[in-house]
Amino acid sequence: MTAVAARKSGGISIPCTACPLRKLSRFREFNAEELAFVLELKRGELSVERGAAIVMEKSASPHLYTVLSGWGFRYKTLADGRRQILNYILPGDFVGLQTSVFEMMDHGIESLTEMLLCVFPRDRLLDVYRRCPSLGFDITWLAARQERLLDDNLLSVGRRTARERMAFIFLYFYRRAEEAGIVQGRKLRLPITQQQLADTLGLSLVHTNRTLGKLRATGSIRWTDGTMEIVDVDRLIAIAGSDFATDQVRPFI
Amino acid sequence: MTAVAARKSGGISIPCTACPLRKLSRFREFNAEELAFVLELKRGELSVERGAAIVMEKSASPHLYTVLSGWGFRYKTLADGRRQILNYILPGDFVGLQTSVFEMMDHGIESLTEMLLCVFPRDRLLDVYRRCPSLGFDITWLAARQERLLDDNLLSVGRRTARERMAFIFLYFYRRAEEAGIVQGRKLRLPITQQQLADTLGLSLVHTNRTLGKLRATGSIRWTDGTMEIVDVDRLIAIAGSDFATDQVRPFI
DNA sequence: CGCGATTTTGAGAGCCGTCAAGATACGTGG
DNA sequence: CCACGTATCTTGACGGCTCTCAAAATCGCG
Numbered sequence: 001m002t003a004v005a006a007r008k009s010g011g012i013s014i015p016c017t018a019c020p021l022r023k024l025s026r027f028r029e030f031n032a033e034e035l036a037f038v039l040e041l042k043r044g045e046l047s048v049e050r051g052a053a054i055v056m057e058k059s060a061s062p063h064l065y066t067v068l069s070g071w072g073f074r075y076k077t078l079a080d081g082r083r084q085i086l087n088y089i090l091p092g093d094f095v096g097l098q099t100s101v102f103e104m105m106d107h108g109i110e111s112l113t114e115m116l117l118c119v120f121p122r123d124r125l126l127d128v129y130r131r132c133p134s135l136g137f138d139i140t141w142l143a144a145r146q147e148r149l150l151d152d153n154l155l156s157v158g159r160r161t162a163r164e165r166m167a168f169i170f171l172y173f174y175r176r177a178e179e180a181g182i183v184q185g186r187k188l189r190l191p192i193t194q195q196q197l198a199d200t201l202g203l204s205l206v207h208t209n210r211t212l213g214k215l216r217a218t219g220s221i222r223w224t225d226g227t228m229e230i231v232d233v234d235r236l237i238a239i240a241g242s243d244f245a246t247d248q249v250r251p252f253i
Numbered sequence: 254m255t256a257v258a259a260r261k262s263g264g265i266s267i268p269c270t271a272c273p274l275r276k277l278s279r280f281r282e283f284n285a286e287e288l289a290f291v292l293e294l295k296r297g298e299l300s301v302e303r304g305a306a307i308v309m310e311k312s313a314s315p316h317l318y319t320v321l322s323g324w325g326f327r328y329k330t331l332a333d334g335r336r337q338i339l340n341y342i343l344p345g346d347f348v349g350l351q352t353s354v355f356e357m358m359d360h361g362i363e364s365l366t367e368m369l370l371c372v373f374p375r376d377r378l379l380d381v382y383r384r385c386p387s388l389g390f391d392i393t394w395l396a397a398r399q400e401r402l403l404d405d406n407l408l409s410v411g412r413r414t415a416r417e418r419m420a421f422i423f424l425y426f427y428r429r430a431e432e433a434g435i436v437q438g439r440k441l442r443l444p445i446t447q448q449q450l451a452d453t454l455g456l457s458l459v460h461t462n463r464t465l466g467k468l469r470a471t472g473s474i475r476w477t478d479g480t481m482e483i484v485d486v487d488r489l490i491a492i493a494g495s496d497f498a499t500d501q502v503r504p505f506i
Numbered sequence: 507c508g509c510g511a512t513t514t515t516g517a518g519a520g521c522c523g524t525c526a527a528g529a530t531a532c533g534t535g536g
Numbered sequence: 537c538c539a540c541g542t543a544t545c546t547t548g549a550c551g552g553c554t555c556t557c558a559a560a561a562t563c564g565c566g
Binding site: 414415456457459460463464 | 554555556557
Binding site for chain 1: 543
């Protein structure tokens, strides 16, 4: 985790009209009005390196971000350092809403890879609702989706065994990467450490390692050199108890 | 948990102009336009008895609700019956957003007491954003708040010990009841069973009971006959490791 | 007064955490 | 290209927190 957060690139090199993500069929299309408004709203791009603190815990941030590329995660820590990873952030995700609404972030955001983020000024948030109601609705949609992801994680951490939990989180990674269009075949880059996986699952590092060993032994997944591969989806679903639910079409700011 | 869900009262007996909750200083004030719009939007009231299923898992609901009185909770279950309580629902809370946004609820909502809910048609949700942007923003605000509550719960279940977790959830009950204006002195009605508490904390019933016994022995809280009392807040905060954060002013639809 | 729901207590097993140390991988400087 | 320090992964040993099974006690209600 690098203390120095990020470097902000000077201007806008990727106009929304040529947004590489919008082309994915996964995202709903913008009409001309929406596109014009977002284009006008966008303040720039933020490029961060791996391991950067995008938002610090207990601090305010003047920005809202949409992820264009890369992986990150949201987390909270206790006073003695115990950490819980709350959710992962992938391309298409919208982050920073809590800052805009509560004046203070009570969770941190950190990058797992180099990331490219779209920057919007948070003080214009209310304008979004006034001038482009359909985008306001989209923001609510995205917030409700975050809530659903958290529901899943909470169920998992609270009620699934370590083995089920781990199978489920791999399904989560797979499905979310599919959504973001970064799965190649059955493989995807999974740029996390076992410590981070442990902090996600609510387990210790040691037990995470052992559980991972057993899960690998089932032959349903592989995960080496930062690349994970789903070998037997059905097997993995059977171990987890259920699949991770995704959406067909989603908004994207 | 009664299978029969609820009985819908005929019309509107409490007009929004005389909403008993809005008087609480906790909630931000409406201007005339907002009030008129909500009044027009409100479809009626729903009165449910204790233990009713307000929303079933894996079902769609045509309504959005604002809680006027009573306690409830959101939950998810696994195929074999293990259950996780995700969050509690108190007066002033807005529920049913996930249904409106995803066409399907993947969590259930159940009442813990008799409840009175304001009913809004979900197919008018987009109208809210178009015709009253400030209310649209409020809905997003409430969704972001839900997210923050879930963040806290996830941190708790994932990384706190049983003892810390239980101290924290009692602070949660206390602070949330304060927000809702249903604390009298240091006492409040806490209409849950130990099994429900266990499902909230991610613990077994037996261990919940034992942990509760030890927590009671510290003298920081009392909880008998459905009434809980905070005897020593600072002590409880010390055990939990931190207090539960609340908001000063919040919107209310 | 009797029955079901809830709470409490006991006993034993095991999942999971902590402590510890070694193995492997990786980046950096010589 | 090699040496070395750091981060990450792996494995062993052991303790204990938490689970399950079981049953008794208490409460709520008709």
